[in-house]
Amino acid sequence: MSGELMLECSTVSLLIIEEREDNGIVIGVPHHAPKGIEYLKCKNEKGNYRVADENAGFLGRYVAEKINSHSIIANNYYFDVNKNLRTDYSIQIAKWKPKYLIEIHGHGNDCYGVLISSGSKNDEHTIALADLLNEKKKSINSLQDLEIIGKGG
Numbered sequence: 001m002s003g004e005l006m007l008e009c010s011t012v013s014l015l016i017i018e019e020r021e022d023n024g025i026v027i028g029v030p031h032h033a034p035k036g037i038e039y040l041k042c043k044n045e046k047g048n049y050r051v052a053d054e055n056a057g058f059l060g061r062y063v064a065e066k067i068n069s070h071s072i073i074a075n076n077y078y079f080d081v082n083k084n085l086r087t088d089y090s091i092q093i094a095k096w097k098p099k100y101l102i103e104i105h106g107h108g109n110d111c112y113g114v115l116i117s118s119g120s121k122n123d124e125h126t127i128a129l130a131d132l133l134n135e136k137k138k139s140i141n142s143l144q145d146l147e148i149i150g151k152g153g
Contacts, residue, residue, distance in 0.1 A: 007057045007075060010034045013041065015081075015088055016057070016073040020064065024099035027064040029073040030082035030089060031105060032057030041078040050080055053106040060104040070096055113147030126150035 006016050010033070033040060033052030040050045057073040064071035074081040074089050081089035082103065093101060105115075114133070116126045130150030137143040 003061055004058075007032065007055075007061065007073065008034050010037050010076060013077045014075040015077070015092075016061075016071075016075055017092055018061070018064065018071045020070055021068040022096070023067065023069050025067060025069040026093055026096055026098040026101050027060045027067075027069055027071040028082070028089070028093060028101055028103045029053070029057045029060035029071075029105075030080070030103060031077070032060070032073050033076045037076060040076065040080075042080050044080070052076070053104070056104045056106040059106075063102075063104070070098070113149060116148070116150045123151055 003016055003018055006014050031040060031050065031053040033054055035055050037052050037054065040052050042050050044050045057075060060073055061071055072089060072092055077089075079087065081087045084090065085094070114130075116130050116133075127150040130148045133148045137146060137148070
């Protein structure tokens, strides 16, 4: 089954691992679900079902193909794969030993921008990257309304 077809599968949980040229970058999508699946099969720390990042896997796979990097996508998964270093998702990323891990998320229908987060309180690099991308997008008319924000945590 092709990666695209696996991303459309809503009946089972799949970990989609695709190896491409090892360029030090891994694209991860820990909470993908096909369009129409609003919640994953796992619960968050508050006991509520975790909101799915609908169709985020398609973007992650596209980016990975464009930059020829490894990708790993948890499709409709039954637990939150990026909250524990002992999950199959985290173990595979550790095996690759990437210089950079870029995770694609997409919570809610009201967020149309790009949020770059370091996952820690260190904002320096994420803000710098957001500033660089905001400068680059000035020359692309179709991206003028796109909000790009950098923050930690």
